Amino acid sequence: MSRPDANILPSQRALFDIPGDVTYLNCAFMAPLMHSVVAAGEKAVRVKQHPWKISPPDFFDLPNQGRELFARIVGAGHNDIAVIPSVSYGLGIAALNIEVSAGQEILLLEEQFPSNVYPWRQKAKDTGGRIVTVPRPPDGKNWTTAIIDTISRHTAVVALPQCHWTDGSLIDLVSVGEAARAVGAALVIDATQSAGALPIDVKAILPDYLVAASYKWLLGPYSLGFLYVAPHLQNGRPLEQAWAGRKGAQDFARLVDYQDEYAPGVKRMDMGESTQFHLMPMAIAAMRQILEWGIDNIAATLAQKTQGMAARADAMGLRPAPENLRAGHYLGLGFPAGVAGQLMERLSEQKIYVSVRGNSMRITPHLYNSDADVDNLFGALESMMG
Ligand SMILES: Cc1ncc(COP(=O)(O)O)c(C=O)c1O
Numbered sequence: 001m002s003r004p005d006a007n008i009l010p011s012q013r014a015l016f017d018i019p020g021d022v023t024y025l026n027c028a029f030m031a032p033l034m035h036s037v038v039a040a041g042e043k044a045v046r047v048k049q050h051p052w053k054i055s056p057p058d059f060f061d062l063p064n065q066g067r068e069l070f071a072r073i074v075g076a077g078h079n080d081i082a083v084i085p086s087v088s089y090g091l092g093i094a095a096l097n098i099e100v101s102a103g104q105e106i107l108l109l110e111e112q113f114p115s116n117v118y119p120w121r122q123k124a125k126d127t128g129g130r131i132v133t134v135p136r137p138p139d140g141k142n143w144t145t146a147i148i149d150t151i152s153r154h155t156a157v158v159a160l161p162q163c164h165w166t167d168g169s170l171i172d173l174v175s176v177g178e179a180a181r182a183v184g185a186a187l188v189i190d191a192t193q194s195a196g197a198l199p200i201d202v203k204a205i206l207p208d209y210l211v212a213a214s215y216k217w218l219l220g221p222y223s224l225g226f227l228y229v230a231p232h233l234q235n236g237r238p239l240e241q242a243w244a245g246r247k248g249a250q251d252f253a254r255l256v257d258y259q260d261e262y263a264p265g266v267k268r269m270d271m272g273e274s275t276q277f278h279l280m281p282m283a284i285a286a287m288r289q290i291l292e293w294g295i296d297n298i299a300a301t302l303a304q305k306t307q308g309m310a311a312r313a314d315a316m317g318l319r320p321a322p323e324n325l326r327a328g329h330y331l332g333l334g335f336p337a338g339v340a341g342q343l344m345e346r347l348s349e350q351k352i353y354v355s356v357r358g359n360s361m362r363i364t365p366h367l368y369n370s371d372a373d374v375d376n377l378f379g380a381l382e383s384m385m386g
Contacts (some may be wrong), residue, residue, distance in 0.1 A: 007297040008304055012367035015289075023352040023376040028165065028193055028330065028364035031219045033282070040285035041221065044278045054277075056252045059244060062280045063270065069287035070226040073218070073295065074191070074210060075201035079265025080234070082227040083274040087115040087192055089239065090211030090227035091159070093269055095119035097236040098186045098208070102128030104156035107185075109143065110135045111358065113165045116190040120159055129156060136169070142325060144172040148179045155185040162194040166357035167321065168330020168364075173205045181206065192216055192225075196290050197329040197366075198299050202228055209233070217329070219290060219366075220283035224276055229266040242272040298367065303328025305365045305374070312378045316385065332360040346384055352377055 015034045018024055024032065033041075047054065067081035084090045100106060106120045110133050124131050132155075137146050143164070151158060158180045163170050173189060180187045189210040191200055196217035202210060210228040214220030229236070243249055245268040247261040262268035276283075290298065303323075309331050310320040318333040326332065335343070340356040347354060354377070355362040363377070 007300040009293055009297050009301045009367055011370050016368045018368055021351055023373045025363045025365050026353045026355050027366045028216060028362060029355050031216055037282045037285045040281040044281040056250055059275045060250060063274045065284050066280050069284060072291055073195055074228055075203050076228050080228050082266045082269035083271060084225045084227045085223050085271050086225055087190055087211050087213050090225060091116055091119045092239055094188045094209040095123045098157055100127040100129040100156040104129045105132045105154045106157040107132050107150060107155055109160050111166055116159055143169050144175055147176050151179045151183060153183050155183055157186045159188040161190045163327035165193045167332025167360045168327040170325060170327045177205045198327055199295050214283045219286040221279045224279045224283050234266040238269045240272050242270055244274060245270050299328055302365055306331040309374055331363040334360055343384055347380055350380055352380055
């Protein structure tokens with residue numbers, strides 16, 4: 001019989017370079033790199049000191065390893081994953097390929113991250129479509145129900161996250177996906193604030209596109225990300241016409257035998273220079289470690305951390321969202337207008353790092369956080385709010 005805490009991981013702080021006096025509770029802003037990831041990056045930078053050791057297969061092997069690992073994180077096949085530099089880029093591909101007609105609706109969430117808003121505003125402008133924003137539900141209410149209630153026969157696109165970047169409000173993507181498919185709408189997911197920290201299964205959600213940046217919960221470098229494209233859309237239009245995405249590109253001697261045919265799968269959507277010689281080895285090292293820990297275990301461990309913090313916040317009258325409405329790796333605490341910003345500055349003077357989004361303090365731990373970090377945060381909040 002398994003113990004109830006069988007999937008709670010011990011502190012992994014020794015794998016990171018976080019000084020003892022720093023309380024870093026801001027993974028949703030940017031993850032710190034592990035020692036192993038920095039080592040992979042340093043080694044990768046040195047490779048180009050000796051370019052004579054780089055051979056044509058290296059251009060393809062590295063991104064293919066990255067695809068393979070990201071595919072495992074989201075339950076996809078490696079041929080379903082394109083290499084991209086940013087979420088904006090991946091959602092640019094989605095907006096380019098999804099058809100929207102005049103009068104049709106593109107459904108977004110209130111205060112959604114701008115990378116998943118601007119491409120749709122442009123799309124609406126170009127097509128005569130209309131943005132419909134689903135407002136944040138009142139406290140204690142479920143955003144999923146509000147989204148499903150807003151989907152109608154006019155909906156062309158449902159573009160949203162798995163959990164909201166400001167406070168971790170959780171969306172049930174399987175149910176939203178069913179509702180979207182029922183009216184023939186495309187489902188586009190920005191999983192940047194969840195991939196690596198929450199289980200995601202594209203086989204159950206069936207999104208058309210799903211994108212994630214590497215530098216948050218994938219614990220990787222900045223300027224790199226991955227795009228899942230559903231098999232039926234993989235012959236769509238790329239944003240760029242990169243040579244490496246063409247059939248036979250491995251044969252460098254014959255690159256000027258120009259090819260109209262693309263490489264198999266979704267490689268045609270890859271960014272130019274998708275090898276990412278310096279960044280990809282870092283992303284690979286980080287994703288390997290994530291898979292070794294196990295995403296279910298990461299999620300359970302982070303959920304346990306935020307539950308403990310929510311109980312302490314509750315005792316201080318800080319109104320944390322109920323567990324069933326927020327992602328386990330996220331805790332948002334509501335403060336009266338203006339208060340959270342002042343507190344954040346005072347916390348950072350004590351080397352305690354959180355974020356403020358709107359009137360909510362966003363606390364996002366990872367496996368490097370200890371009980372002492374939680375004590376530091378709540379000790380400081382208690383003395384400040386006195
Ligand atoms: C939900 C979400 N998506 C995307 C990004 C980053 O987008 P981009 O890669 O376009 O800079 C962030 C950064 O905070 C985010 O929170």
